[in-house]
Amino acid sequence: xxxxxxxxxxxxxxxxxxxxxxxxxxxxxxxxxxxxxxxxxxxxxxxxxxxxxxxxxxxxxxxxxxxxxxxxxxxxxxxxxxxxxxxxxxxxxxxxxxxxxxxxxxxxxxxxxx
Amino acid sequence: xxxxxxxxxxxxxxxxxxxxxxxxxxxxxxxxxxxxxxxxxxxxxxxxxxxxxxxxxxxxxxxxxxxxxxxxxxxxxxxxxxxxxxxxxxxxxxxxxxxxxxxxxxxxxxxx
Numbered sequence: 001x002x003x004x005x006x007x008x009x010x011x012x013x014x015x016x017x018x019x020x021x022x023x024x025x026x027x028x029x030x031x032x033x034x035x036x037x038x039x040x041x042x043x044x045x046x047x048x049x050x051x052x053x054x055x056x057x058x059x060x061x062x063x064x065x066x067x068x069x070x071x072x073x074x075x076x077x078x079x080x081x082x083x084x085x086x087x088x089x090x091x092x093x094x095x096x097x098x099x100x101x102x103x104x105x106x107x108x109x110x111x112x113x114x
Numbered sequence: 115x116x117x118x119x120x121x122x123x124x125x126x127x128x129x130x131x132x133x134x135x136x137x138x139x140x141x142x143x144x145x146x147x148x149x150x151x152x153x154x155x156x157x158x159x160x161x162x163x164x165x166x167x168x169x170x171x172x173x174x175x176x177x178x179x180x181x182x183x184x185x186x187x188x189x190x191x192x193x194x195x196x197x198x199x200x201x202x203x204x205x206x207x208x209x210x211x212x213x214x215x216x217x218x219x220x221x222x223x224x225x226x
Contacts, residue, residue: 004157035216042201043158043216059215090157102148103214105157 002026004106006091012112013081021076021109023091031094032074033058033103034066036087043090049074081113118202123221132189134220136202139183147178147185150201152219158201162187189222197224 007022025032030051035043035058045058047066055066063085065077074093078085088110092103119137126132138147146165150158162169164176164185175188189196199219 033214040218042218045215092157102160102163103150103158105159108155108157 004091004093004104006089006106006109008109009107010110012114013078014114015082017081018077018079019081020078021089021091021111022073023075023106024073025091025093025104026072027093027095027104028071029093029104030071030096032068033092033094034064034074034076035090035092036060036085037090037108038087046076046089078111081111083113085111086113087111117215118204118217120200120202120217120220122218123223125223125225126192127225128193129191132192132196132222132224134187134189134200134202134222135184136187137184138202138204141182141204145205147176147182148203148214149174149176149187150203150216152199152201158216161200192222192224194224194226196222198222 004025013019033048034046036046037043044060046060046064047055047058049055049068052068052071055068067075088108090108091106094103146163148163149161151161152158162171162174162176164178166178166182169176177186187200199221201216201219203214
């Protein structure tokens with residue numbers, strides 16, 4: 001099925017460890033996004049990529065880096081994980097970075113930092 | 115920044131129509147209004163989008179008054195499977211880019 005695929009689905013890290021969350025979409029979308037969702041909260045935008053080759057900060061970028069590897073893939077890296085980064089991470093994509101087009105979300109990566 | 119305000123939670127019974135209202139007083143002229151649905155342990159799913167008046171699809175209807183300062187998502191004859199969090203979004207356009215801002219949404223609980 002077409003959509004947004006995130007890996008891994010679950011991860012436990014120790015404080016200070018690093019890891020990369022992977023995201024790929026097969027809908028030929030131009031724009032991709034990373035959100036985090038804390039328990040009982042809404043989604044907060046970490047980084048986004050309006051098009052291949054560009055990335056920009058969202059609401060909560062500190063502690064994260066991203067790479068738009070190609071049109072399909074957008075990865076999120078935690079260089080030195082902290083307990084405050086325990087959250088569910090969602091990747092999303094859209095046809096264009098425009099109000100007109102809705103997002104398609106992946107199923108999420110549940111990250112626990114101990 | 116076009117922020118939105120929604121009720122935190124709502125309860126309903128199966129078979130009833132549910133209306134969730136969203137306030138967006140600072141909506142910009144070119145902004146569309148978009149609603150998403152999120153089930154536990156899943157990413158949000160696009161439900162409906164509109165600019166003005168009324169939009170209807172197989173899932174819901176969206177009512178937008180002429181001043182566009184609010185919108186109402188209408189779910190006809192809800193079932194237990196409609197229990198979810200519903201988000202109302204309008205575009206955020208700082209510096210010529212577009213970023214959807216999610217609030218905490220409305221937690222709808224459908225009771226048998």
